[in-house]
Amino acid sequence: MLEVDGSPLLEARLQEVLRHLFRSGADCLVHRNAQGILTLHKDELISSMERDGALRLCDLLARLEDRRGELLPDMGSPERLLLLEGETLSLLMAEELRQPHRTASDLPEWWSVPLPLIRLRKDRAERNETAEAHFPDGESLAREVRGALSSQDLLCHLPARGGEERTLALHPLTEDVVLLEDITADCTAAEELAWWAAVGHSLVERLRQNGIRTGRFSPEDDLPQDGEVISCLWEGDLLGYLHIPCPEPEKPEEAAPGGTKRKTARRRPAAGQ
Structure with missing residues (x-):
């Protein structure tokens, strides 16, 4: 000493x-x-x-x-x-x-795990080998991760460079080490699901506004024999059926004297009938 x-x-x-x-x-x-x-x-x-x-x-x-x-x-x-x-x-x-100093205790023992990790220091950032392979632009990655964490957001959006924007879930492991999880595919699937759910809801609502009441049936239900029955599939799995009844036919108009047409009036039943 x-x-x-x-x-x-x-x-x-x-x-x-x-x-x-x-x-x-x-x-x-x-x-x-x-x-x-x-x-x-x-x-x-x-x-x-x-x-x-x-x-x-x-x-x-x-x-x-x-x-x-x-x-x-x-x-x-x-x-x-x-x-x-x-x-x-x-x-x-x-x-x-002149070069950054790194000792055996400077990095955690699990730093070389096959998962993308980033370590944020005061004036620089370090990526492990897996993160370097998945995210070549270390400067952009560090900037976006710092910005998300500073606003207490655990989602980070990487700008698109010749492709779609990537979405990362941030999992802080220590005070300065963060696990990066690419959830771009999950977010895309969720957006796709939400879109088609909105399309289906809008179509059914439009039919209802036009006086057509649709019915929802599970795969085990007995299906109506009239109208149209549509199989509802998602990624190959049968979720159920949508029944669209046939619209009621309009009553024909009767020809009135002189060649004009008139609608047939329904007789009201007499009292007591």
């Missing part, structure tokens, strides 16, 4: 931290943990120490936590860095930290 006067370096005052920097010849102190990298230039440490001589390194890191990211900032010319990771202090060149 790296200690200063019996205390871990994170608990040390900035004056002691600067002493380590100057002894090593490093220009920056880099603190790395599971959330990413936070870089402190020696000039920033000096300025912070001048404002508060009792300030500890851990307190300064907490104040600047929103600056933590996955990648080391571009520093131009090569610089020597003092890397503090856990209880280990190492002297490195900036180029050695």
